[in-house]
Amino acid sequence: MRQKSSDNGGAIVVGAGPAGLTAAIALAQGGIPTVLVGKRPAKPDNRTTALLAGSVTALKTLGVWDQCTARAAPLKTMRIVDDTGRLWRAPEVKFEASEIDRDAFGYNIENRYLIEALEHCAHSLPRLRLIDGEVTKVVAESDAVIVSLKSETLREPIVIGADGRKSMCRAAAGIKIDERSYPQAALTICLRHSRPHHDTSTEFHTPTGPFTLVPLPGSRSSLVWVLEPSMAEELAALSDTALAGEIERAAHSILGKIEVEPGRGLFPLHVATARQFAGKRIALVGEAAHVIPPIGAQGLNMGLRDAATIGELAVAAYRDGRDIGGMDVLARYDRLRRTDIGSRTFAIDLLNRSLLSDFLPIQGARGLGLYLIDRIGPLRRAVMREGLAPAGGQPRLMRGDAL
Numbered sequence: 001m002r003q004k005s006s007d008n009g010g011a012i013v014v015g016a017g018p019a020g021l022t023a024a025i026a027l028a029q030g031g032i033p034t035v036l037v038g039k040r041p042a043k044p045d046n047r048t049t050a051l052l053a054g055s056v057t058a059l060k061t062l063g064v065w066d067q068c069t070a071r072a073a074p075l076k077t078m079r080i081v082d083d084t085g086r087l088w089r090a091p092e093v094k095f096e097a098s099e100i101d102r103d104a105f106g107y108n109i110e111n112r113y114l115i116e117a118l119e120h121c122a123h124s125l126p127r128l129r130l131i132d133g134e135v136t137k138v139v140a141e142s143d144a145v146i147v148s149l150k151s152e153t154l155r156e157p158i159v160i161g162a163d164g165r166k167s168m169c170r171a172a173a174g175i176k177i178d179e180r181s182y183p184q185a186a187l188t189i190c191l192r193h194s195r196p197h198h199d200t201s202t203e204f205h206t207p208t209g210p211f212t213l214v215p216l217p218g219s220r221s222s223l224v225w226v227l228e229p230s231m232a233e234e235l236a237a238l239s240d241t242a243l244a245g246e247i248e249r250a251a252h253s254i255l256g257k258i259e260v261e262p263g264r265g266l267f268p269l270h271v272a273t274a275r276q277f278a279g280k281r282i283a284l285v286g287e288a289a290h291v292i293p294p295i296g297a298q299g300l301n302m303g304l305r306d307a308a309t310i311g312e313l314a315v316a317a318y319r320d321g322r323d324i325g326g327m328d329v330l331a332r333y334d335r336l337r338r339t340d341i342g343s344r345t346f347a348i349d350l351l352n353r354s355l356l357s358d359f360l361p362i363q364g365a366r367g368l369g370l371y372l373i374d375r376i377g378p379l380r381r382a383v384m385r386e387g388l389a390p391a392g393g394q395p396r397l398m399r400g401d402a403l
Contacts, residue, residue: 009324010034011314012147013160014135014169018049018111019286019303020162021118025062026311027160028128030403032318035154036122037147038163039134045111046263047188048222050075050201050214052106054398055304059117061397067117073215074104076199083204083211083252104199108214108222110190135163138172140280145172145325158325159282160310162303165272167288173279179272179291184209185232186294187225188265190216191247194256197221202254203295209269210295211250221255223247224294229268236266269293271349277337278330283310290341292348302341308395309336315403 013024016038024036051059051072059065078095097105122128137148138159145159161169170177186209197215204211209226216222225247227235235246244258251258272291277284286303310333314324323329396403 009157011158012154012156013162015162016040018114018300019307021122022304023160023285023307023311024128025121026403027314028125030315033127035129037131037135040132047265048108048110049300050106050108052301054394055301056106057400058304058308058397061400061402064117064121067120068109071113072107072109073217074199075106075201076104079202081204083206108216135168138168140172140282145281157323161282161284161288162286164287165291169282170284170288173282175279176275177272179270181270184226184269185229186267186269187232187236190222190261192220192259232266236264273345277334281325283330283333292345295348298344298348306337308397309333312395312403
């Protein structure tokens with residue numbers, strides 16, 4: 001089996017999801033010979049992603065967004081509604097993008113269309129080679145990383161591990177992960193409705209977790225419904241008509257009559273964070289580095305910031321003639337991503353735990369926090385801006401600057 005590597009050193013991206021594709025496109029557009037290796041799933045991904053403004057800017061900068069616009073719905077308003085039925089209930093909070101001088105907080109798009117647009121861009125790049133194959137082994141050496149497939153073996157000075165929660169790349173780098181499961185599962189589905197959504201995302205906070213409706217183009221929305229696992233399984237097994245009725249009831253009929261579309265997702269919830277985000281010439285992005293509950297549209301947006309950051313650092317090193325997988329590059333990547341990932345993981349975990357807790361002081365603290373956000377304009381605007389972009393700064397792509 002022949003080992004292949006680029007003459008002047010290149011990159012290998014393992015994982016063909018949105019974060020991996022974004023990293024590969026950024027590296028290749030920056031001039032680095034790149035190979036993207038990933039096995040495409042047998043079934044299409046029926047979930048959706050709420051891409052926040054920085055992610056949309058990055059995709060525009062990479063030349064991907066034009067393929068997405070017709071299939072994405074703007075998120076102009078975000079509502080949080082306390083539907084816990086508990087003694088201390090928080091007030092409804094509404095966030096308007098116009099209040100921070102934006103047309104929209106971001107856009108919601110079905111994952112299959114996002115991946116289709118990323119793949120279209122990837123296939124057009126002469127410095128990017130795509131391999132639809134399964135990685136069998138990853139070995140980190142002192143001067144390179146070896147990635148083995150059934151058909152060939154690749155060897156480059158840096159590997160971007162975008163290979164998900166059970167990351168082979170993370171294991172090869174010897175990086176441990178801290179994780180914890182929740183007594184929750186998420187049911188995901190797309191649906192049609194008789195009333196317009198007015199570009200408004202509504203998140204009902206319930207005793208089992210969030211029930212979140214996010215706009216899609218036309219009279220359609222996506223739903224992420226967080227429940228106790230047994231309850232989620234029961235709902236997932238219902239007929240379309242019965243499930244539509246349950247969704248309409250849980251949504252308090254704000255979208256009128258519901259029609260469930262084919263394709264249901266059901267997955268357990270947990271939180272996980274790698275103890276390091278890079279090591280041994282391997283940088284971790286997306287769910288190889290962090291997993292959080294589907295609250296606040298943070299998960300994939302963090303993954304895209306990972307991809308943009310490692311792309312920026314590796315391209316700068318490549319142009320300077322430095323080792324693109326050297327310790328200086330990886331140490332800086334780890335440092336730049338740590339605060340963003342840590343703070344958002346903590347905030348999402350805290351909010352999710354507060355919904356599950358029956359401890360009155362915790363319920364009161366959550367209600368007071370939402371009350372203050374609702375009543376204090378500067379605080380509300382600060383929360384909105386921080387939700388869209390980390391205070392510590394955005395990578396170049398998310399500021400609209402090409403690499």
